[in-house]
Amino acid sequence: MNTLLFLRATALLAAAAIAAPAFAQDAYPAKPIVYVVPNAPGGSGDVIARTLSGLLSRDLGVPVVIENKAGATGVIGAQFVARSKPDGYTLLVSSTGPMAVVPGLRSDLPYDANDAFLPVIKIAESHTVLVVPAAKPWHSVKEIVQAAKAAPGTMSFASGGNGTVLHLQGELFKLKTSIDMVHVPYKGDAPAVTDLLAGQVSMMFVPTQSVAPQVQAGLLRVIATTSSKRLPSMPDVPTMAEAGVPDFAGDAWFGAYVPAKTPASVVVRLNAAFNKILKDPTVIDRLQKLGLTVAGGDAASLMTAQRADMKRWAEVIKAANVHMSE
Structure with missing residues (x-):
C-alpha cells in the first residue's frame, strides 16, 4: 500500500471510530431496560413503575423489566443503580426519601445523591x-x-x-x-x-x-x-400556610434517575418518553387514584426539587436531633 492510500485508510478508520459511539447512542435503546424500584412490591413507587412500564416499553420499543430491590430505606436499590453501567439500561424510580432525606440522616451513605445520578424526570407528587x-x-x-x-x-x-x-x-x-x-x-x-x-x-x-x-x-x-395550594380533591381544606404555619410546603415526590455519566442523548430520549406517557389519560387517572398528581417537565426540575428538599430536611434533622437509631 502506498503512502497516500495508507493515509486515506487511516482517516476512514478514525472517522468510523468517532462515528461508532454516536451511532450506538442514536440506536438507543437496543435491549431491555431494567427499572429498579428500591421498595417492596405493592408500595406507591412499585405501583407507579408498573403503571408506566408498559407504555414506556411501547414508546421505546424494548421491554422494560421491573426489579424490586428493597431494604435500608431505599438505599440498597439506589446504590445498585448508582453502581450500574451508565448506558441508560438501568433506571431508578425513587421517592423523596433515598434522594433527599436519607442523605441528611446517614453520614455513611454509599452514594452521593447529587453526584451519583442524573435526573430524568419528576414523575409525580404525593400530597x-x-x-x-x-x-x-x-x-x-x-x-x-x-x-x-x-x-x-x-x-x-x-x-x-x-x-x-x-x-x-x-x-x-x-x-x-x-x-x-x-x-x-x-x-x-x-x-x-x-x-x-x-x-x-x-x-x-x-x-x-x-x-x-x-x-x-x-x-x-x-x-x-402540606401542599403549597389547596388540593382539588379537598377544596375546603386549608394549606398549612393558610392555617397559620408559613413555609411548610413539603409534598413528597417520585422521580426517575439514571447513573451519572449516562450520555445526555439517552437522558433526553428517556425524558421525552416519560413526558409523553405522563400525558396519557389512563396514567393520569391511575396516579390520581393513588392520591398523586402527575408532574413531568425537564430533568432539571427534578434536581431543583431534590436539592431544595435536601436542604430543608437536613435543617429539620439537625434542629430536631433526629437519628436513624431512634
Missing part, C-alpha cells in the same frame, strides 16, 4: 395532610397548637417510621409552632393509621391516599394539607 381522629375536639391547626401548649408533652404524633418524610413533617410542625409532642414511629403507615383511629396517638401527617376511606367514612378529620 400529605394533617389528620386527627374524628372523636378529638380539634378542628384547626390553631386548636391543636393551643391544646399542645396547654399540656406540653402529653400529645403525640404518629409516623410510618423514624426518619421518614412524615416523621420530619411532624418535627417541622413542632419547630414551627414551638410545641412539645411525642413522636411515635410505626413500621409503615397502616399500623400507624390503625392506632390513630383508636385514639392511641393524637395526630399524623399522612399521604391522602392512605386515609381517604377513613376520611370519607367520617372516622378521621383532615385539618390541613
Whole structure:
C-alpha cells in the first residue's frame, strides 16, 4: 500500500471510530431496560413503575423489566443503580426519601445523591395532610397548637417510621409552632393509621391516599394539607400556610434517575418518553387514584426539587436531633 492510500485508510478508520459511539447512542435503546424500584412490591413507587412500564416499553420499543430491590430505606436499590453501567439500561424510580432525606440522616451513605445520578424526570407528587381522629375536639391547626401548649408533652404524633418524610413533617410542625409532642414511629403507615383511629396517638401527617376511606367514612378529620395550594380533591381544606404555619410546603415526590455519566442523548430520549406517557389519560387517572398528581417537565426540575428538599430536611434533622437509631 502506498503512502497516500495508507493515509486515506487511516482517516476512514478514525472517522468510523468517532462515528461508532454516536451511532450506538442514536440506536438507543437496543435491549431491555431494567427499572429498579428500591421498595417492596405493592408500595406507591412499585405501583407507579408498573403503571408506566408498559407504555414506556411501547414508546421505546424494548421491554422494560421491573426489579424490586428493597431494604435500608431505599438505599440498597439506589446504590445498585448508582453502581450500574451508565448506558441508560438501568433506571431508578425513587421517592423523596433515598434522594433527599436519607442523605441528611446517614453520614455513611454509599452514594452521593447529587453526584451519583442524573435526573430524568419528576414523575409525580404525593400530597400529605394533617389528620386527627374524628372523636378529638380539634378542628384547626390553631386548636391543636393551643391544646399542645396547654399540656406540653402529653400529645403525640404518629409516623410510618423514624426518619421518614412524615416523621420530619411532624418535627417541622413542632419547630414551627414551638410545641412539645411525642413522636411515635410505626413500621409503615397502616399500623400507624390503625392506632390513630383508636385514639392511641393524637395526630399524623399522612399521604391522602392512605386515609381517604377513613376520611370519607367520617372516622378521621383532615385539618390541613402540606401542599403549597389547596388540593382539588379537598377544596375546603386549608394549606398549612393558610392555617397559620408559613413555609411548610413539603409534598413528597417520585422521580426517575439514571447513573451519572449516562450520555445526555439517552437522558433526553428517556425524558421525552416519560413526558409523553405522563400525558396519557389512563396514567393520569391511575396516579390520581393513588392520591398523586402527575408532574413531568425537564430533568432539571427534578434536581431543583431534590436539592431544595435536601436542604430543608437536613435543617429539620439537625434542629430536631433526629437519628436513624431512634
